Amino acid sequence: MAHLQGPRIPFLYLCLAPPRLGRPLRLCSRRHQSTEPTPQVQPPIGTLSHASHLSPPPTDYGRTIFADKATVTLSAGSGGHGCVSFLREKYIEAGPANGGDGGSGGSIYIQAVRGETSLHKLARRSHLRAGRGKNGQGKSKGGTRGEDVLVQVPAGTVVREVSRHDPIAEEEETRRLEEGSEEIANSETRGTWRRDKWVLYPASMPSEYATAEFPPLPRPRKSNLMMAQPEPPIALDLSEPMEKPMLLAAGAMGGLGNPHFVTSANRRPKFATRGEAGMSVTVELELKLLADMGFVGMPNAGKSTLLRALSRSRARVGDWAFTTLQPNMGTLVLDNSRGRPQVQVNRASGEPRTQISIADIPGLIPDAHLDKGLGLGFLRHVERAQVLAFVIDLSAGDAVEALNTLWKELGEFETLRGMETNMQTETRVVEWKAFGNSTSSASACDGTLAKRDENIIIEPSGSKSLSALPMAPISSKPWFVVATKADVEDTQANFAKLQAYLTALTRGTVDHPSKKKNSWKGRLVAIPVSAIRGEGVERIPEWTVGLLDD
């Protein structure tokens, strides 16, 4: 915001602007207020010192990669195998077993942090794997643990489970189903060896295993960490930054070394168990909160220029429609810890607010709710901003009409969203009737099978699409208008009309443009700015913060 500190030019519409914005918060006095009369001459746009930042050539921009949704499979690490080893020392011909246990696999943690604004880092990785535990070694050396994975997401992310594969839960379920049948249980666990469960001594001959007696296969081991896992199916709303990471999937336990199988009959067991396989869970991450403030406006209204004026964003600016094709995120720093903050406010949690995140959303055109222009995708982003700033170009025709067109689209989109949510609730479950009365032996561990012998509710886990997230209706969000391009000549009458309209709306003498009953009822203002000159924009932070903390 360096450009705001130079000699300030009194703003154009002083006669029209209300004396105070009735602001609900204290604005800190500026440190270096000059007592010198400020020069009244406005330099032409091209010669302003910050012109390069606010009026850049279309080729000068930084590309922001943005994603508000990601589906990732998170795989906890498998355990390392137990070791088959015996003590070897001088004069000890056949030493006792001393194979170490395998190390447990790495776990997957999640943490919501402030500062991240997008899920693009996760969106381009479909699979995240924690490290596998190392195998045990001789001399009773246990294997080391696998490496953990920490997934950092922006505060305001919703995590929902799509499907899961938990080998331990599946095995326990199989055992439970087979408990009644002694015969099967015996044949499974005693007298034979399951190649996938045991590690064998490399120096022994295959013929030895044909005759060897194996102990019952130990039950799958669960790590203590598993107790801290969220109950399936995972559904988390990480709306606040978290101090500590939260466990999503615990790593599996390592296998047992051969000393665990020493008995009076078999003093030198030549087998150990393999590590458990790690679980994997597929989750969908979605940003519920995109930004504190979102810019809503027609194409070419000057939204990206306004974002540049308020933050250090390098959003692309061009004199044509749809310059912006993906939301640009910017951060307006209220307190850079180098002096008095620009606006002194505390969040509801008591923590001081040091910044506001801003989303410059691509332009909306009439019938955007029917997916015209860049349509529905961007209306979705509007839903995710806490406060809406309608950016209206004063030089592009009637401002009141433009505001009404934008609100009409938002209103129609809200109606459509309501209908969509109802339809999704109806079609979420498919009923399937089992043939005859035959007892199915299929396992019920993947959550797809609800009841046996009756109507079975099937949710195909692979193709399950999650319902849309419930969002606050757009019309209930606090909003205000930023009337931009006020430097253009003969725009004062347009601004005066807009302001009169907003006053009438606040008083309730005209209908709300969204035509919704539950629309936000607060004081409506229009802030005239010239984003390209960086003038008038300093009133936006205080007003936004007032609305955010209301």
Ligand SMILES: Nc1nc2c(ncn2[C@@H]2O[C@H](COP(=O)(O)OP(=O)(O)OP(=O)(O)O)[C@@H](O)[C@H]2O)c(=O)[nH]1
């Ligand atoms: N005179 C004047 N021109 C402006 C102002 N703000 C933006 N412009 C110009 O308006 C044009 C469009 O600006 P953008 O910031 O790209 O507009 P946008 O709303 O982001 O456009 P889309 O991304 O296409 O939706 C550019 O040529 C800007 O230089 C302003 O305050 N005054």
Ligand SMILES: [Mg+2]
């Ligand atoms: Mg733009």
